[in-house]
Amino acid sequence: MIDPSLASEKKLILGVGLLSQNFSRVSGGVSGNPGLGTIYPEVHLSYDLFIGAGYSLSPWVLYTPMLRISRDGGDTTNVLALALRLKKDLSSSLSANLGVGEFIYRMYGPGGTTTLNNGNSTATFALPSGSVASTLFTVNTGFGFAFSETWRTDLDMMVVNLFSAKRAFNAVLSVGYGIL
Amino acid sequence: MMLFLLLSVLNSQAFTLISTGNVGWQTSTLTFNVDTTCNNYLGAVNAAMNSAISLWTNAPTANLTLAIGSTVTFSGTLSQYVGTSATLVAPAGNPTIICSTTFSTDTGIAANSGIPGVAGAFNISSGRIQGGLLVLNVQSGDNANITTMNSTVVAVIVAHEMGHILGLGHSGDTSALMYYDASAKNVLSLGQDDVDGISFLYPxxxxxxKVFGCATIENINSGSGGGTSLPLLFEFVLLLTIIRLGIRNAKT
Structure with a gap:
């Protein structure tokens, strides 16, 4: 049994996991029913700056190092997310956080054309050309559980367009390693 | 599990645009007018339009606000504007939705071809779309007459055709609304590919x-995209500063 009192000693955390963009929002199959969202492998870095009474400020940077590449090479996308979170230790191993951040979604296209089915024939369509980014503020929240002094797991959520019908959830399930 | 997820990610398809260099409409606030030919079907058409407009407007990473406008009378001969030739030109202005009781004649598509509607974005200048038409099939006896279909199917059709007017071409992704065949869809939704496409045109x-989606959008879409905002830079500098302070504290 791991001594939970040893948890959270490391403050600089390097994590890897999976990001689900637009969780339960976009179509997951041919019928149009919502699925688990668009899955990306992610890597993130966070640092806990203790400010007293079990609270710490926790800046957090997430990046998806592997571009989501379409099979025909027509477009690629990736995510960079930044956040500043207030973290509260609920126990020696469990913590919760709440913060704000920014979600940057970048889409790249090589240009050119492709031929696709057009109903009763085929037609030539243009592939996107260049790079475009959508930048959205986020409200961040999440929970973390420290297994040991160095290993932890986190479930984080980035909510975009919180106050409108455009609202969408981007979830991150990750494993973290304390390196400092 | 991880390998399966990675493969599913890599198997996604790309969205396409209706033409090379297309960067969408100049404005991100667009009104769809309804032609008087739809007067007899307004209930069905308006319900489908409302669903489709809501769907595209609520794409999370896109800056787009769509609305239903006034009833108008389309001028000119429909067959002059709609057909298989990409060189046809529609009138500049708000896109118009037309209900055609002579769909096969107007569009040149044979009767009973299973095509419930056609749409196009026209009058493209410097990559900007300046006109659009959506023609719905209400031809009596045709196997794709939208008045014989359920409301969800009609909404899917209208949303798909709206996607063309907004500048999107077809997608090879079967889960996308812009996939050429919508017959398997029983839920009106966007695929990630659709969200990517509309966000590419209207980031x-x-x-x-407006922060957190608080209000409607009034700004003109620059279409250039990729700009780094000052708050982003501020936030990044703040993060670096805090990390540096934290590391210094940890050492002392």
Whole structure:
């Protein structure tokens, strides 16, 4: 049994996991029913700056190092997310956080054309050309559980367009390693 | 599990655009007018339009606001504007939705071809779309007459055709609304590919486009995308500063 009192000693955390963009929002199959969202492998870095009474400020940077590449090479996308979170230790191993951040979604296209089915024939369509980014503020929240002094797991959520019908959830399930 | 997820990610398809260099409409606030030919079907058409408009407007990473406008009378001969030739030109202005009781004649598509509607974005200048038409099939006896279909199917059809007017071509992704065959869809939704496409043409960039989606968008879409906002830079500098302070504290 791991001594939970040893948890959270490391403050600089390097994590890897999976990001689900637009969780339960976009179509997951041919019928149009919502699925688990668009899955990306992610890597993130966070640092806990203790400010007293079990609270710490926790800046957090997430990046998806592997571009989501379409099979025909027509477009690629990736995510960079930044956040500043207030973290509260609920126990020696469990913590919760709440913060704000920014979600940057970048889409790249090589240009050119492709031929696709057009109903009763085929037609030539243009592939996107260049790079475009959508930048959205986020409200961040999440929970973390420290297994040991160095290993932890986190479930984080980035909510975009919180106050409108455009609202969408981007979830991150990750494993973290304390390196400092 | 991880390998399966990675493979599913890599198997996604790309969205396409209706033409090379197309960067969408100049404005991100667009009104769809309804032609008087739809007067006899307004209930069905308006319900489908409302669903389709809501769907595209609520794409999370896009900056787009769509609305239903006034009833108008389309001028000119429909067959002059709609057909298989990409060189046809529609009138500049708000896109118009037309209900055609002579769909096969108007569009040149044979009767009973299973085509419930056609649409196009026209009058493209410097990559900007300046006109659009959506023609719905209400031809009596045709196997794709929308008045014989259920409301969800009609909404899917209208939303798909609206996607063309907004500048999107077809997608090879079967889960996308812009996949050429919508017959298997029983839920009106966007695929990630659709969201990517509409965001590529109309990227959302807060705070320019109001923070947290608080309000409608009034700014003109620059279409250039990729700009780094000052709040982003501020936030990044703040993060670096805090990390540096934290590391210094940890050492002392």
């Amino acid at each position: 959302r960039q807060e705070p320019r486009d």
